[in-house]
Amino acid sequence: MLDSLGSSLRKTIMKIRGAPIVDENLINELIQDLENALLGGDVNLELALNVTEKVRKKALMDQIPLGVSRRDYTLKIIYDELTNLLGKKYVPLRLNPNEISTLMFIGIQGSGKTTTIGKMANYFQKRGFHVGVIGADTFRPGALAQLQQNLAPINVEVFGDEGEKKSSKIIKKGLKSFKEKKKINLILIDTAGRHKEEKALLKEMQGIAQIAKPTDIVLVIDATIGQQAQAQADAFNRTTPLGSIILTKMDGSAKGGGAISAVAVTGAKIRFYGDGEKIQDFEEFNPTRFVGSLLGMGDIEGLVQSVNEAFDEEDTAELRDAFKKGKLTLRHFKMQMETANKQSSISKMVSKIPGVSALTGKQSMLEVESQKNVQRFIAICNSMTEEELDNARIIKGKRIQRIAQGSGTSSQEVKLLLNQFNQAVKQLKMMRKMRGRRGAPPGGIPPGMEGLFG
Numbered sequence: 001m002l003d004s005l006g007s008s009l010r011k012t013i014m015k016i017r018g019a020p021i022v023d024e025n026l027i028n029e030l031i032q033d034l035e036n037a038l039l040g041g042d043v044n045l046e047l048a049l050n051v052t053e054k055v056r057k058k059a060l061m062d063q064i065p066l067g068v069s070r071r072d073y074t075l076k077i078i079y080d081e082l083t084n085l086l087g088k089k090y091v092p093l094r095l096n097p098n099e100i101s102t103l104m105f106i107g108i109q110g111s112g113k114t115t116t117i118g119k120m121a122n123y124f125q126k127r128g129f130h131v132g133v134i135g136a137d138t139f140r141p142g143a144l145a146q147l148q149q150n151l152a153p154i155n156v157e158v159f160g161d162e163g164e165k166k167s168s169k170i171i172k173k174g175l176k177s178f179k180e181k182k183k184i185n186l187i188l189i190d191t192a193g194r195h196k197e198e199k200a201l202l203k204e205m206q207g208i209a210q211i212a213k214p215t216d217i218v219l220v221i222d223a224t225i226g227q228q229a230q231a232q233a234d235a236f237n238r239t240t241p242l243g244s245i246i247l248t249k250m251d252g253s254a255k256g257g258g259a260i261s262a263v264a265v266t267g268a269k270i271r272f273y274g275d276g277e278k279i280q281d282f283e284e285f286n287p288t289r290f291v292g293s294l295l296g297m298g299d300i301e302g303l304v305q306s307v308n309e310a311f312d313e314e315d316t317a318e319l320r321d322a323f324k325k326g327k328l329t330l331r332h333f334k335m336q337m338e339t340a341n342k343q344s345s346i347s348k349m350v351s352k353i354p355g356v357s358a359l360t361g362k363q364s365m366l367e368v369e370s371q372k373n374v375q376r377f378i379a380i381c382n383s384m385t386e387e388e389l390d391n392a393r394i395i396k397g398k399r400i401q402r403i404a405q406g407s408g409t410s411s412q413e414v415k416l417l418l419n420q421f422n423q424a425v426k427q428l429k430m431m432r433k434m435r436g437r438r439g440a441p442p443g444g445i446p447p448g449m450e451g452l453f454g
């Protein structure tokens, strides 16, 4: 499904994951990739630029929470913006099983109405509904036979009348017949899709709707028309704000992203999509999950949540301030390591995401090692006095021995920590100088400290 859009987006994600540092150059490159991927998926130029501009601004200018790397933050932004592009929230089609619901299917010729009715009948039957179908397409030769063929395998009754030429009469008779059978609580009505033009289609829809009085009108749109889906969705949305949209042929379409984004922009509700000819090739359209699968990241919601939670970290303001002023003490260093320790659970989780593990596989041993180091370093800091935490320069000779003993480590390890701290201070000073001139930090950011340079 959406193979080309999906694979170009996945390449972009791999690029972020694989890059040694996420800096302005890389982000600009990513923006370009993202733009190409979206335009290649037939997303409208204006919509695509809107997404990439937001990603660029946020990735480069947002205050990134402490302990979150620019890498994870950028991924989260891309994910958020793509989800917005495709319709934000999932709005399920809710039907009351204690009442009789009637869904009327409309759409231009060949859009997939009859096929989708079979899929929908199957979907709701599995969820405990008793479904009946009315074949009111009196235009297409063999329409009723097609419907019966689709529904026979799942034992759904189809009401039809080959001799009747007026669809309104068939609908009336069909509704009466199903309502008499006490069991049926969901009636699906198939209609003829003879009009290529939106206005005529909707006019006809209003006519049939008056007779059928449906609970919901379902507009079926062929996704292979890409952005052109907007005109249909727009006209439909204006005529009936309560209606649902189903996109079909998402499997064979390189333009599916264009169709979804074009429909989403009208505010119409896409409830399902079809991704094959078989009855089970039918999915709920959940933008969040959809983007997750496009990006090949199963559990991105977890990552997003962790990043959001990190925003709430109380220490953020104080630490950021210390970094900005270039006044880094061991106390800040320790705080930073504690956050990194907490956040390491995020990177562990990220490495479990399918596809990503292959990429980070080599690093994961290193990660485990560095996590152990972080825990030892925290223990070392915990054996320091307040005075030492505020002024690392006084930590020499006997103090080093005392701290090593207190923390169950060695003098070497204490020296290593002091060394790393001094290096971080030096790097911080250099970065502040360079940022003053050019904006982008040179030579990379100390590991685990990317989040501090927002």
Ligand SMILES: Nc1nc2c(ncn2[C@@H]2O[C@H](COP(=O)(O)OP(=O)(O)OP(=O)(O)O)[C@@H](O)[C@H]2O)c(=O)[nH]1
Binding pocket: 107, 108, 109, 110, 111, 112, 113, 114, 115, 116, 137, 140, 143, 191, 192, 193, 194, 248, 249, 250, 251, 252, 273, 274, 275, 276, 277, 281
């Ligand atoms: N690959 C693929 N083919 C689909 C999908 N949905 C429908 N089709 C095919 O599209 C063609 C038209 O589907 P129909 O269900 O007959 O379309 P319709 O809207 O009822 O057509 P009319 O009744 O003539 O207006 C058929 O060959 C279906 O098998 C889908 O999600 N994926």
Ligand SMILES: [Mg+2]
Binding pocket: 113, 114, 115, 137, 140, 143, 190, 191
């Ligand atoms: Mg049909």
